[in-house]
Amino acid sequence: MKNKVIENLTIERIATEGKSVAHHEGKVVFVQNVAPGDVVDVRITRGKSTFMEGEAIKIHQYSPDRVEPFCSHFGVCGGCKWQHINYELQMSYKRQQVIDQFQRIGKLPVPEVQPIIGSANTQYYRNKLDFTFSNNRWLTREEIDSGKEFERNALGFHIPKRFDKIVDVEHCYLQGNLSNEVRNALRDFALENGISFFDMIQQKGLLRNLIIRTSTTGEIMVIVQFGEDQPENIQKVMEFLSGRFPELTSLLYIINLKKNETFHDQDIHTFMGRDYIVEEMEGLEFRIGPKSFYQTNSLQAYELYKVAREFAGLTGEEVVYDLYTGTGTIANFVAKNAKQVIGIEYVEAAIEDAKVNAKVNGLENTLFYAGDMKDMLNDEFIASHAAPDVIITDPPRAGMHEDVVNMLLKLEAPKIVYVSCNPATQARDVALLGEKYKLDIVQPVDMFPQTYHVENVVLLTLNK
Numbered sequence: 372m373k374n375k376v377i378e379n380l381t382i383e384r385i386a387t388e389g390k391s392v393a394h395h396e397g398k399v400v401f402v403q404n405v406a407p408g409d410v411v412d413v414r415i416t417r418g419k420s421t422f423m424e425g426e427a428i429k430i431h432q433y434s435p436d437r438v439e440p441f442c443s444h445f446g447v448c449g450g451c452k453w454q455h456i457n458y459e460l461q462m463s464y465k466r467q468q469v470i471d472q473f474q475r476i477g478k479l480p481v482p483e484v485q486p487i488i489g490s491a492n493t494q495y496y497r498n499k500l501d502f503t504f505s506n507n508r509w510l511t512r513e514e515i516d517s518g519k520e521f522e523r524n525a526l527g528f529h530i531p532k533r534f535d536k537i538v539d540v541e542h543c544y545l546q547g548n549l550s551n552e553v554r555n556a557l558r559d560f561a562l563e564n565g566i567s568f569f570d571m572i573q574q575k576g577l578l579r580n581l582i583i584r585t586s587t588t589g590e591i592m593v594i595v596q597f598g599e600d601q602p603e604n605i606q607k608v609m610e611f612l613s614g615r616f617p618e619l620t621s622l623l624y625i626i627n628l629k630k631n632e633t634f635h636d637q638d639i640h641t642f643m644g645r646d647y648i649v650e651e652m653e654g655l656e657f658r659i660g661p662k663s664f665y666q667t668n669s670l671q672a673y674e675l676y677k678v679a680r681e682f683a684g685l686t687g688e689e690v691v692y693d694l695y696t697g698t699g700t701i702a703n704f705v706a707k708n709a710k711q712v713i714g715i716e717y718v719e720a721a722i723e724d725a726k727v728n729a730k731v732n733g734l735e736n737t738l739f740y741a742g743d744m745k746d747m748l749n750d751e752f753i754a755s756h757a758a759p760d761v762i763i764t765d766p767p768r769a770g771m772h773e774d775v776v777n778m779l780l781k782l783e784a785p786k787i788v789y790v791s792c793n794p795a796t797q798a799r800d801v802a803l804l805g806e807k808y809k810l811d812i813v814q815p816v817d818m819f820p821q822t823y824h825v826e827n828v829v830l831l832t833l834n835k
Contacts (some may be wrong), residue, residue, distance in 0.1 A: 372418030379431060382409040385464045387471075387795075389452050389823030390424075398423055404446055406456050408434025436460045441494070441544060447509070448538040449531035450545065451821035462487045462817055465825040469794045469815045477798035479805050484813045488674050493820035495547035496668045498585050498650075502526055502554055503632070504561075504568040504578040505537035524568040526558040526581065535571045548585045553593055553616060557581065560611050569598045577601055578608070580632050584621075584659060587669050590648035592621035594661050596634060600626050609642045620648050623661055635662055635720070652676070655732050657700060663724050664697045668818045675790065675816045675826060676704045679763055682788045682812060682830040685709050689760035692784070694748070694775070699725025699739055701763055701790075706734045713756060714739045715747050745774040759784040770796030776803045783807065787831040792818075794827045801829060809834055 377395050382405045386392045390401040393413070399422040402413055410432035413425040440446075440454040453461050466487045473481045490496060508525035527540035539558075542551050561568065561578055569576035580596035593612060597605055605624065613622055622643035625634050639646070639661050650657045650665060652673050659665050666672035679701060683691065685708035693702040696714030698721045706712045706729070714737065716722050722741040729737045738756075740747060744766075762784045764771065770793065771779075779787060780803075787808060791797035794815075801810055808831040816826045 372415045372423055375415045375418075376412055376428065377415065377425070378412045380411055380413050382407050382411065382434070385456075385823070387468060387823075395423070400425060402427055404452065404455070405430075406434040406437045407460075408432075408436055443542070444527075444538060444540060447511070447530070448528045448540065450528060453821050453823060458489070458493055458820060461820065462489050465817055465823070466815050468823070468825055469813060469827050472794040473798045473801070473810075473813065475798075476795055477802045477805075477810075479802055479810055482810060482813060484815065487815040487817055487825070488671075488678070490668065490671045490817050490820045492668075492670060494544045496671065496820065497545045498587075498665065498669045499667050500543065500546045500550060500583050501632075502540070502581040502583075503529060503537050504576070504580065505535070506568045506570050506576060507535055507537065507572075509533070509536040509538045522562070524558075524562060526554060526561075526568075526578075546583065546585065548589075548591055549616060549618070550583045550585065553583060553612070554581060556615055557595075557608070557612065560608070564607070566604055566608065567599075574630055575599065577604055579627060582661070584648060584661075586648050586650040586659065588649055588651050590620040591618070592623065592648045592659075592661065593619055594623045594625065594639070596625045596627050596632060598627065600628070613643045619644060621645050621661075635718075652704065655703060655728075657698070657703070657728050658724065658731060659698075660724060662720050664718075664721060665700065666818065671816065671818050672700070675818065675828065676701055678814050678816060678828045679788050679790055680705050680708065682814075682828060683708075683761045683763060683786065685761065690757040692759040692762045694744060694762065694764040694771075695766045696725060696739065697721050697765070699728055699737065701765060702737055702739070703728050703732060703734055705763070706737050709761075710736065711757065712737045713759075715744060716741060717743055745772040748775060748778050753782065758782065761786045761788065763788045763790065765790040766796075768793040768796065771800050773803075776800055779804060780807050783833055785833050789829045789831065791827050791829075792824065794825065797827060797829065801831065804831055807834055808832065 380393045382391045391405045393400045401424045411427040412429040415425045417424040525537040525539035527538045530536040567576040569579040579598035582594040584592040647658045647660045691709045691712045693714040696716045702712045702714040719741040722739045725739045812830040814828045818826045
């Protein structure tokens with residue numbers, strides 16, 4: 372079936388991971404970058420016994436639910452894949468995704484899933500973006516066919532499934548403030564001054580990565596990652612940024628000579644300003660450093676945390692365990708409503724951030740511990756701390772380790788509030804907890820407009 376063209380295929384709905392679904396001769400056909408209601412010709416790129424994958428090569432009829440994509444890079448850079456679908460429909464499919472996952476994987480009685488909480492901002496909502504420098508810019512088919520020579524240095528995002536190809540981004544609708552100005556100014560400065568862009572194959576070149584973090588308080592952090600130790604050129608780049616953008620709160624740099632861009636084990640140098648920016652939520656301050664994790668949609672994170680706090684139903688007398696606490700954002704957010712909050716997190720640096728944030732806000736009823744959750748949350752730990760009345764858990768996409776689930780069943784806390792960025796693994800864990808817990812409320816929250824990702828919060832109550 373590969374390369375076969377199926378004509379006049381009607382797109383029916385959206386499935387998991389944002390792919391749209393059609394049917395042909397009894398087989399499911401998954402198609403990217405189309406909308407339910409489109410009638411298209413599809414070239415098959417992959418065929419299996421029960422399904423096929425393909426790309427739309429011609430659209431005969433457009434769906435009434437389509438909207439005009441707002442970004443010139445749509446369909447190339449791999450981000451914002453749902454720009455062509457109106458936002459109301461995006462939210463309905465995300466809610467349906469949660470329902471499908473819980474029915475298919477959880478196989479538990481599911482209460483009415485609440486209407487999804489939409490994001491007030493559907494553009495410029497991210498507070499953190501990572502851009503990559505490369506000397507191997509992605510060329511469009513039109514550029515290649517033109518036979519012309521093009522600038523091959525780029526600063527932007529990885530092409531999906533191509534680690535070595537970067538789409539050069541002129542304007543990104545994910546992050547506001549100075550983000551676009553800083554990125555474009557730095558790229559132009561580097562080109563004008565002959566400063567090398569990183570070669571991902573040869574692993575050489577000075578400019579490697581640019582990270583921009585912003586906050587709702589208006590503070591901005593810029594981190595430049597260099598792939599070589601060239602003191603003179605590094606100084607030149609940093610002086611340019613500090614001179615051109617004196618309003619930056621934090622200007623940092625990293626010299627990373629490793630074969631990957633991760634920098635949690637690297638020294639970070641402060642060139643100008645502070646080594647952190649401040650986010651604010653209900654009068655609480657959260658210091659965000661270059662290595663800190665913070666929900667990337669600040670305004671919607673507030674809505675998410677309010678749901679978690681509401682589900683916890685705190686009166687001021689409860690002991691709360693906050694599992695996978697990260698930098699303690701949820702723990703510190705609910706602390707004023709609890710007797711005590713105990714946070715556990717694998718990353719030691721994140722726990723240090725959590726402690727700093729508790730101290731900055733004058734919170735004296737929080738305790739934070741670093742360690743692997745499945746090893747930390749054991750009988751000895753429980754014996755040396757008060758038993759939890761409420762457990763809040765916000766694990767990574769992989770969900771909770773089976774040992775952690777078993778310990779929750781053993782603890783028998785009256786309430787578990789489970790926050791997840793992956794309803795599939797959440798449904799799996801909730802099914803395991805169903806041995807002793809009842810699923811009471813399911814509340815999806817849209818943290819990432821224009822994408823298929825959805826956050827979900829559930830309330831579990833102990834069977835009596």
